[in-house]
Every structure is written in C-alpha cells, then in structure tokens.
Amino acid sequence: MSVQRICVLGLGYIGLPTASLLATKGYSVHGVDVTQRVVDTINQGAIHIVEPDLDVMVRAAVASGNLKAGLTPVEADLFIIAVPTPFKDEHVPDVSYVDSATDAIAPFVKEGDIVILESTSPVGTTERVAERLAAARPELQGKLSIAHCPERVLPGRILRELVDNDRVVGGIDRASTDAAAGFYETFVRGEVLRTTARTAEMCKLVENSFRDVNIAFANELSLICDDLGINVWELISLANRHPRVSILTPGPGVGGHCIAVDPWFVVHTAPTQAKLIRQARAINDGKTDWVIERVLEKANRFREPVVACLGLAYKPDVDDLRESPALRVYEELVERLGVERVLAVEPNLKTSDERPLTELDEALRRADVVVALVSHRPFRHVDPEILKAKVVIDTCGVFR
Ligand SMILES: NC(=O)c1ccc[n+]([C@@H]2O[C@H](COP(=O)([O-])OP(=O)(O)OC[C@H]3O[C@@H](n4cnc5c(N)ncnc54)[C@H](O)[C@@H]3O)[C@@H](O)[C@H]2O)c1
DSSP: OOOOEEEEEOOSTTHHHHHHHHHHTTOEEEEEOSOHHHHHHHHTTOOSSOOTTHHHHHHHHHHTTOEEEESSOOOOSEEEEOOOOOBOGGGOBOOHHHHHHHHHHGGGOOTTOEEEEOSOOOTTHHHHHHHHHHHHOGGGTTSSEEEEOOOOOOTTSHHHHHHHSOEEEEESSHHHHHHHHHHHTTTOOSOEEEEEHHHHHHHHHHHHHHHHHHHHHHHHHHHHHHHHTOOHHHHHHHHTTSTTOOOOOOOSOOOSTTTTTHHHHHHHHSTTTOHHHHHHHHHHHHHHHHHHHHHHHHHTTSSSOOEEEEOOSSSTTOOOOTTOHHHHHHHHHHHHHOGGGEEEEOTTSOOOSSSOBOOHHHHHHHOSEEEEOSOOGGGGGOOHHHHHTSEEEESSOTTO
C-alpha cells in the first residue's frame, strides 16, 4: 500500500474516531470540518463529542503530530468522507453535505488516489461522487479509486467496533473495490468483504430497515395486547421460547439518527416496492402518537394532573436525543398540559433553562401519572410500592 497521507472530511461521531485511530496506526491524518470550534477543539487535543476513550486517543494522536485538523482539505493519498446524510422535508435524502465534501476535495485529488464514502447513503451516491469528481477534474477520469464502505459502529463502543467489525467495501469498479479493501485490511481485525458500490450502499440501508421492521412488529403487538388485556412482555418472553422465534422489545417508538432515518432512503428510492419498510416507519412513529394520546387520556382524569416522563434519550443509558421518541412525547405533553405539569427525569443530562429536569425521587413523589419512556439503569430499581398509588404507563417494560 502506498497510502501514507489521509484526509478525513467530517469530524463527528464517525470521522473523529476514524481519523484518530488511523493517526495512532501511523498514518498522517488531516481532518476537515466546516465548524471552526470543532477544528480548534481537536487541535488542542480535546474532543467535542461524548464517546468512551476517544479523549485519550485524540490527545495521543494530536500529541504524536499525526493528527491535525483544518477547515479545508489538503493533498492526500486517500480521502474519507464522513459527513451527515439526513433527510429533508417529505423524508427526501439530503446528500448536499456529500456533494460539498466532494467539491472540496476535487482540487486536491491526484492520479492513483483513493476516495471512500463512509456516510450512510442512498443507492447511487458513490457513483454521484465519481461523476462530480470527473466533472471537476476530467483529466483524472478512470485514474481514481472510488468506493463506499458503510459504518456500522455502535455509539459507546465505536473505537472497538471500528477495528473488530466486519466491513463491506464496494467500489465503482473492481480496481476501486480492491484498492479500498486493501486499505481497510491494514487496520481492521474483522473480515473485509468485497462487493459493488450499490450493494454496499444498500447493505447498510437494509441492515437498519431490518431492525426497524422487526421493532415495528413488537410495537404493533404491544397495541394489540393492550386492547386484549394481555401483558405484552410476558407474551413475548413466552413466544421467544420457541427455538426459531426472537421478537424484539416494544417501546415508545424508534429513535436515533440511523434506524429512524435510513429506511426512508430505501422508501425514497423504491416507493412502489418498499411497502413493508414504509409501513414499519408508520407503525413506529404511530406508536409515539399512541403513547401521547394514552398519557393525555389518563392525565385528563385528574383536575390538575402532574405527569412524570422517565427518560428523554433515544435509548437506555445514553445522553443522545437525536430523533428520540421519548423527547417527542415529553415535548408534546408540555405543549398540551403546560411545562409546570410535566416533569422530565433524565439522569444522563444536566438540567437547563431550556429543558428543566427533575430528580427521580421528587418526580415519583409529585406525579399522578408516571410514564416510563426509556429503560435507564436507575429506573430499573424503582420501588413497586411507590408506583402502586400512581397511574403507570410503562412503554419500555422497565417495571415489568
Ligand atoms: N454516529 C453513528 O453512530 C453512525 C453510525 C453509522 C453510520 N453513520 C453515518 O455516518 C455519517 C456521519 O455521521 P456522524 O454521526 O459522524 O455525524 P456528525 O453530525 O456527528 O458529524 C458530521 C460532521 O461533519 C461536519 N461537516 C458537515 N459538512 C461538512 C463538509 N462539507 N466538510 C467537512 N465536514 C463537514 C459537521 O460539522 C460535523 O462535525 C452519516 O451518514 C451517518 O448516518 C453514523
């Protein structure tokens, strides 16, 4: 491998761990972000996101001289694009960040360079990167290796999973696939699996759509069971004793910036065929609406109701609020009942004027209605005696 200098675009949850890991492996890494604060923080050897052990790795990478950050790209042998790919109104994928990053590297690429798109992307985006580079630098057409390698890391375990997970690498042609796969093989302990760019793009979208569809099944069951007076948690644990059944856990909806977002990329690309995937999105979002209506129905039986929302994050034991259904429940209840009637308990966040938080004990003491939205560790030990005098809506099974 002739790769020595690497330029990483986007220094967030994916780009920064990747850049610092590569720097500690001996590559000379130049990280690029459009936010000055991010660049300054990293150049001081510090971090702007929460991820276990990342502070130590970034400090070491910067101290070694192998990691520098800036606002613009530099010449390199390999470019990694790890910028956001959200959706716009009507759930249309927004690839404008990928376009900007591609345009930013165009003046710096040279013959033989490798360009890897790591952002989760709609099918065809890697080809789009290739077309944009060809338009900007026609003399390099066919002389660059361009590939997609989706990221599958789990926040909280990113540094470990960057190395241990299997990677799917798909190029716009065979030579691109081999060049990019060869690079990952220098630091990945998992298997590096070769395919085409379109298959690699679809693979990531399908993984998250699979999760979303299966969670939708559990959420649909929870509504059916509620109508039939059946305890859904008991039902699922019994059904899962079948050797080939493995039903997931219902909740107040689906959150996070991956599972709640990526299925829409499939729906947008294949609107006629992706019926089940679209329906799963509707079921999971509809579950959040159902929880809100259920809480209001119970709360309105009190003259001056106080509702305690246990958890705001999108999953247990993290502080991440992105696309969180629990946060949506809380905000809608505040809108409908008034902020003084809705208490938020979120042990992973600090209280603020914008979002005042209440301690768990105080919230349990004051509430008429207790809504469990996230199975955070402290909620698992709530004394059942305290709950006896309350209306309890347990959307995540934390008191089961
Ligand atoms: N976070 C995860 O757990 C995870 C997991 C798998 C895949 N992904 C995917 O990885 C991609 C990046 O996600 P993330 O969580 O790291 O996002 P993030 O928001 O944490 O970080 C993205 C960074 O890119 C910067 N940026 C935006 N436009 C830029 C540009 N033109 N040039 C340089 N920098 C730019 C932003 O300022 C930001 O700091 C997304 O496609 C996401 O879906 C994320």
